[in-house]
Amino acid sequence: MQRIAxxxxxxxxxxxxxxxxxxxxELGRNLTREALLxxxxxxxxxxxxxxxxxxxxxxxxxxxxxxVMPGAQEAVxxxxxxxxVFIATAAMEVPVSFAPKYEWLKEHFPFLPSSHFVFCGDKSxxxxxxxxxxxxxxxxxxxxxxxxxxxxxxxxETRYRRVNTWDEVRDMFL
Amino acid sequence: MQRIAxxxxxxxxxxxxxxxxxxxxELGRNLTREALLxxxxxxxxxxxxxxxxxxxxxxxxxxxxxxVMPGAQEAVxxxxxxxxVFIATAAMEVPVSFAPKYEWLKEHFPFLPSSHFVFCGDKSxxxxxxxxxxxxxxxxxxxxxxxxxxxxxxxxETRYRRVNTWDEVRDMFL
Numbered sequence: 001m002q003r004i005a006x007x008x009x010x011x012x013x014x015x016x017x018x019x020x021x022x023x024x025x026e027l028g029r030n031l032t033r034e035a036l037l038x039x040x041x042x043x044x045x046x047x048x049x050x051x052x053x054x055x056x057x058x059x060x061x062x063x064x065x066x067x068v069m070p071g072a073q074e075a076v077x078x079x080x081x082x083x084x085v086f087i088a089t090a091a092m093e094v095p096v097s098f099a100p101k102y103e104w105l106k107e108h109f110p111f112l113p114s115s116h117f118v119f120c121g122d123k124s125x126x127x128x129x130x131x132x133x134x135x136x137x138x139x140x141x142x143x144x145x146x147x148x149x150x151x152x153x154x155x156x157e158t159r160y161r162r163v164n165t166w167d168e169v170r171d172m173f174l
Numbered sequence: 175m176q177r178i179a180x181x182x183x184x185x186x187x188x189x190x191x192x193x194x195x196x197x198x199x200e201l202g203r204n205l206t207r208e209a210l211l212x213x214x215x216x217x218x219x220x221x222x223x224x225x226x227x228x229x230x231x232x233x234x235x236x237x238x239x240x241x242v243m244p245g246a247q248e249a250v251x252x253x254x255x256x257x258x259v260f261i262a263t264a265a266m267e268v269p270v271s272f273a274p275k276y277e278w279l280k281e282h283f284p285f286l287p288s289s290h291f292v293f294c295g296d297k298s299x300x301x302x303x304x305x306x307x308x309x310x311x312x313x314x315x316x317x318x319x320x321x322x323x324x325x326x327x328x329x330x331e332t333r334y335r336r337v338n339t340w341d342e343v344r345d346m347f348l
Contacts, residue, residue: 086296088299090289092289092291093288095272095273095276098272098273098276099269099273102269102272113295113296114266114267114269114295115295115296116295116296117266117294117295118292118299119272119292119294120289120292120293120294121288121289121291122260122287122289122290125177125260125262125300125301125302126299126301127298127300127301128299143301
């Protein structure tokens, strides 16, 4: 059985959506996904906003409130019928996220065994045939094929097969 | 560069030592490593002790107080000169261990980047050439070679290359 590893933030978890919602409401901004094409929030936010934004990733509460990407639950569940599915997230960059990320996965993807969750940093440690991720930095040394899940920041990337939605993931694999 | 993945409990962390020390002192027992040859603590402890022991693994404090295996720090540091070294621990079985395990690694193995820490469950997800572990259950589907680190419970296992100490790990790899 082939194995698919799936990233969390911007792939199954709508981290940017929650991020923008909080940022716009708390600082009275109107930053949109469209303004972020090819860029990260830090590159377009006014410098005076950065200290406030940085704090988001230092609280467990931020991670627990993130929504699920549209269609992700159904598609991942269907994938488990034909593939071994693992969730691989670079949680080591943000240790405060360990507990809320674990709880989030148990809540929103209860059909996945926790033995298939991987909290790592350098994803070249992942032994899988495919890695669905929004960050190309994980693809260079990955032993399988990297599949790029579209996020505003990666819109100009052309080196990898791309999926824009969970329907497209389903079409690719099922 | 070849890659070595190294387990935590009973390999770089003397979890059993801390476990026995607490158990013997708190319940007035005298359980030794010798009595555990080929067995797990739960198999030899009196049934009335089990609820007390089970609680150890439900507290973060338990994990933070574990000592380092003799020679592990020096040997792992030396291995990093010739290998990519990752730490791979089945932390998903005990979510309360995430934070203390991360802190423990940062404290005792500060020369390893946290991007090389992996908290997982099923270690077949680890992409490495070698896995040094005390549990053979992780070797069956591991893509590299499993190297068994001796612990009392695995003493009768004969299917894998075995190392008894960190000096022996050094001799094998360097």
